[in-house]
Amino acid sequence: MSISDRLLGKKNVNGKPHIETVAPSFALPGGEVRIIGKGLRPHELRRPSVRFGEIEGPVLISSDDFVVARVPEGAASGPVVVSTNGVGSDGHVSNAHPIKVAALVADNLHPVANPALDRDGNIYVTFSGSRGQKVPVSIFKIDSNYVVKPFLSDMMNATSIAFDREGQMYVSSRHDEAVYKVAPNGTMSIYAEGMGVATGIAFDPEENLYVGDRSGTIFKIARDRQIFVFATLEPSASAYHIAFGPNGDMFVTSPSTSSFDCVYKVDPHGTVSVFYRGLGRPQGLALDVEGNIYVAASLAGKRGIVKITPQGKANLEVSGQGLVGLAFAPGKSAILATNGAVHHIAWNIQGRPLLPE
Secondary structure: OOOHHHHOOOOOOOOEEEEEEEEEEOOOOOEEEEEEEEEEOOOOOOOOEEEEOOOOOOEEEEEEOOEEOOOOOOOOOOOEEEEEOOOOOOOEEEOOOEEEOOEEEEEEOOOOOOOOOOOOOOOOEEOOOOOOOOOOEEEEOOOOOEEEEEEEOOOOOOOEEEEEEOOOOOEEOOOOEEEEEEEEOOEEEEEEOOOOHHHHEEOOOOOOOEEOOOOOEEEEEOOOOOEEEEEEOOOOOOOOEEEEEOOOOOOEOOOOOOOOOOEEEEOOOOOOEEEEEEOOOOOOEEEEOOOOOEEEEOOOOOOEEEEOOOOEEEEEEEEEOOOEEEEEEEOEEEEEOOOEEEEEEEOOEEEEOOOOO
16 A cells, blocks of 8 residues: 555545444534544545534544544534535535534523522522622523523522422532522521532432532531531542432542542442542533433543443543533433533433432
8 A cells, every 4th residue: 555545544435425423422512523434534635524404513633434523603403414525515425414412501600510400390500600709690590491590699609509309409608618508589598517618419318418528528417407427538629529329329529630530439338439430520420210420521531421331331422511510301301511501402311310209
């Protein structure tokens, strides 16, 4: 084989590119996807064009058998095609392959953890602000029609939101070292204080509330408000994020400056072990009914939502930049939170109820 042939790789002999798969097949605008197939590069040393519906997306890498492209702003769920002979040349346009693109729900926000949904399907998301920053609105409420309204205005650095079985809201503040109980009309009272840098919160099936102090402690608050030290971990650079699995095990992410962070498992007795290692800056997490964990993180340098099976196998399921958390929603869908917005994506996954009946 000549040097030129090796540089070009296999040539497209019939002029017709073909897409076999797109991975991942779910993305946010700005996320990168790998299009795998045959004949995806033109004869000449130039890049093909990739269109998501009617909108062309930037091509980052191209070869004969794969193309890496970025999902453009404004793209919606639908077909993606590769053209090797300029836009609009039907003879050199590939077959269409479907991709699901998350739809924007609201922007100009500042979540730092998972969004939360009440039992009526309303979405709650924070505008957390920088440490010590007083913001006009701490939490926004987004109804089922995606109408955004201010909900809570008097909390400094609202961080994590959780609901108990009766629908009562609880919110942590990493500024006040406290967890607040928030009424439906937005009035709040202190539920527990002295929680250190209070970040992630979650209820176990018995409705004990757990609070992650990012300086190294996970507290357990019993229903009578007695407070215990449940587990200790390495300090986090930003937060602890907490979710419970089907067997009562707690899963915790603790992002650091490393690109090889882990998901911890804490059993009901407070014993800590490493469940999976190899994520970059893992943040909010949620589980489905089969016990798979979904984490906003980077895997092998690619940012998005990473799925980790109960057997510890990881794969990037949703591509997207700036993701900080997620929450499963009714109708096999999910709400994805970036550091500035929330998106909705249709996803054929049944989320695990946070507090089973």
